[in-house]
Amino acid sequence: MFAKILIANRGEIAVRVARACKEMGITPVAIYSDADRTALHVAHAYEAYRVGGPESRESYLNVASILSACRESGADAVHPGYGFLAENADFAQACADAGVAFIGPSASAIRAMGNKLAARAAMKKAGVPTVPGSDGPVTDARDAARVATSIGYPVLLKAAAGGGGKGMRVVRGEKEFDAALKLTSGEAGAAFGDASVYIEKFIERPKHVEIQVMADAHGNVVTYGERECSMQRRYQKVIEEAPSPVVTPEMRAALSDAARKAAIAVGYVGAGTVEFIVDSERRFFFLEMNTRLQVEHPVTEMVYGVDLVKQQIEVAGGAPLAVQQSDVVPRGHAIEMRVYAEDPAHGFLPSIGTIKRLVLPQGPGVRNENGVYEGYEIPIYYDPMLGKVVVYADTRVDAIQRARRALREYRCEPVRTNVDFLLWALNEGAFVDGNYDTKHIESHFEPSKLHQRDEEVELAAIAAAIAAFDYRSTVRYATLDESKDGAWRRAARADATKRWSR
Numbered sequence: 361m362f363a364k365i366l367i368a369n370r371g372e373i374a375v376r377v378a379r380a381c382k383e384m385g386i387t388p389v390a391i392y393s394d395a396d397r398t399a400l401h402v403a404h405a406y407e408a409y410r411v412g413g414p415e416s417r418e419s420y421l422n423v424a425s426i427l428s429a430c431r432e433s434g435a436d437a438v439h440p441g442y443g444f445l446a447e448n449a450d451f452a453q454a455c456a457d458a459g460v461a462f463i464g465p466s467a468s469a470i471r472a473m474g475n476k477l478a479a480r481a482a483m484k485k486a487g488v489p490t491v492p493g494s495d496g497p498v499t500d501a502r503d504a505a506r507v508a509t510s511i512g513y514p515v516l517l518k519a520a521a522g523g524g525g526k527g528m529r530v531v532r533g534e535k536e537f538d539a540a541l542k543l544t545s546g547e548a549g550a551a552f553g554d555a556s557v558y559i560e561k562f563i564e565r566p567k568h569v570e571i572q573v574m575a576d577a578h579g580n581v582v583t584y585g586e587r588e589c590s591m592q593r594r595y596q597k598v599i600e601e602a603p604s605p606v607v608t609p610e611m612r613a614a615l616s617d618a619a620r621k622a623a624i625a626v627g628y629v630g631a632g633t634v635e636f637i638v639d640s641e642r643r644f645f646f647l648e649m650n651t652r653l654q655v656e657h658p659v660t661e662m663v664y665g666v667d668l669v670k671q672q673i674e675v676a677g678g679a680p681l682a683v684q685q686s687d688v689v690p691r692g693h694a695i696e697m698r699v700y701a702e703d704p705a706h707g708f709l710p711s712i713g714t715i716k717r718l719v720l721p722q723g724p725g726v727r728n729e730n731g732v733y734e735g736y737e738i739p740i741y742y743d744p745m746l747g748k749v750v751v752y753a754d755t756r757v758d759a760i761q762r763a764r765r766a767l768r769e770y771r772c773e774p775v776r777t778n779v780d781f782l783l784w785a786l787n788e789g790a791f792v793d794g795n796y797d798t799k800h801i802e803s804h805f806e807p808s809k810l811h812q813r814d815e816e817v818e819l820a821a822i823a824a825a826i827a828a829f830d831y832r833s834t835v836r837y838a839t840l841d842e843s844k845d846g847a848w849r850r851a852a853r854a855d856a857t858k859r860w861s862r
C-alpha cells in the first residue's frame with residue numbers, strides 16, 4: 361500500500377481525501393496556490409507544497425509544478441479529486457511516466473470516455489442504450505437538419521469535448537440550424553479546443569440518474585446502485601439523493617447492468633460514474649461516464665455503508681475488491697445539498713468575503729463535507745462551493761425532514777449562501793413526491809419564493825407576535841395597579857410604555 365498520497369486538489373474534496381489517508385495510515389500531502397496558503401485543506405494535510413499563483417492554470421492545473429511537488433515530497437500516489445486534472449488523460453499518463461500511481465483509471469480509459477462522440481460509439485458497440493442522434497460530428501447545416509428531421513425536433517447540439525454543462529444548445533426547428541451550428545461549434549472550439557459538435561434528441565423534462573461503479577485491476581466490477589441528480593440549475597446538480605424515488609428494483613438492475621458493460625468496455629479500474637438520462641416513460645439512455653470520484657459520492661456511501669475514497673486507494677494500490685456484488689445492499693435514504701457562497705435573491709451572484717461566523721449542522725444522521733472555517737476569506741479564483749451537507753435516515757420522508765432541519769442550523773455570515781434556496785427546493789411539492797425533473801428549478805424558482813414556505817420562519821414570526829402581544833398586555837395590566845406600585849416600578853413602567861406602545 362502507498363505510504364504518501366499527494367492530493368492534487370483543494371476545498372472540501374481535498375479534506376475528504378486527507379481524512380481517508382489518515383484512517384489508512386497514509387501520509388496526506390497537500391498542494392496550494394498563493395490564494396490558498398491558509399485554506400482548510402492545507403491544515404488537514406501533514407505536508408504542503410506551493411504549486412503556483414492563484415489562477416487555477418498557474419497552480420491546480422500546473423502539471424509540471426504538481427509533479428515536482430510529488431518528487432520533493434516523495435509521494436508514491438496522486439489523488440486528483442474531482443475537477444481540475446481529475447479527467448485529464450495527459451496528467452494520468454505523466455504521473456505513470458514519473459513512477460507515481462494515479463488514483464483513477466488508465467489514461468486510455470479516460471480518453472475513451474473524455475470525448476462524448478467516441479464514448480457514444482463505444483457504448484453502442486457494448487450494447488448500452490444511447491440517446492438517438494448523429495453517429496459522428498455534424499458540420500453541414502443541411503446534413504444536420506436531415507438527421508434532426510429523422511429523429512424529430514427538438515434536438516440538442518452538443519460539443520464532443522464539452523463538459524460542466526457547457527457547449528449545449530437546443531434547436532427546435534430547421535430554420536434555427538445554421539446559426540445554432542455556427543454558434544455552438546465556435547464556442548466549443550474556443551472553450552474546449554475542439555469544434556466538433558453532434559446531435560442528440562433533446563429529451564423534454566428528463567431525469568438524471570447515475571450509477572456508481574467500482575472496478576479493481578483483477579477484473580472485478582461492482583456497482584453501488586443509483587443516485588438521482590435531477591435537481592439542477594443550469595445543467596449543474598444542486599441536490600442529489602440515493603436511492604432515486606422513481607427507480608424500481610428491476611430498473612436498478614437494468615441500469616447497473618448497462619453501467620457494468622460500460623466500465624468493462626473501456627477496461628475501467630477505480631471509481632467511476634455512468635450517467636443516464638431518463639425520459640418520462642422511464643426509458644434510459646447513456647449520457648457520459650465520469651472517470652473520477654463524483655461530488656455527490658457521499659449519498660452512495662451512506663446508503664451502502666462504504667468508503668469509496670478508501671476503496672479507490674485500495675484498488676489503485678493493486679488490491680482486489682473486498683466486496684462482492686451480492687454483498688452490496690442499499691439501506692435507508694441519503695440526501696446531499698451543495699452549499700454555495702452565492703446570492704439566490706440576486707441572480708446567484710458569487711458572494712465573497714471573510715466568514716465571520718460559521719455554524720455547521722450537527723445531530724443524528726448529519727454529515728458535513730466542509731471546506732471552509734470561521735475567519736476564512738473566500739478567494740475569488742475557484743468554484744464558490746463551501747461544502748456539502750449530507751443527511752441520512754431510514755426513509756425518504758425522514759431524510760427530507762432531517763435535511764430541512766439541518767439546513768436551518770446552517771449559519772455562514774456575513775457571506776451570502778444558497779441555503780434558503782435549498783430549503784425552497786426541499787419544500788417543493790414535486791421534490792417531496794419525487795416527481796421532479798432537470799427543468800424544475802428553471803421553470804419554478806423565483807427569488808420572491810425564498811422564505812415563503814419555510815415553516816420555521818413562520819413559527820418565528822408567530823412567536824414574535826405572541827411575545828409582543830404578551831408584553832403589551834403585561835404593561836397595560838400593570839397600569840391598573842398603579843396605586844400599589846413604588847417609585848422604582850413606576851419609573852420602569854414609564855420607560856417600557858414609551859418603548860413598546862409605539
Ligand code: ADP
Pocket residue numbers: 491516522523524525526560561562563564566568592595635637647648798
Ligand atoms: P456535461 O458533460 O457538460 O455535464 P452531460 O452530457 O452530462 O454534459 O449533460 C449534463 C446535463 O444536460 C444532463 O444532466 C441533462 O440535464 C442535460 N442533457 C444532456 N443531454 C441531454 C439531452 N439529450 N436531452 C435533454 N437534456 C440533456
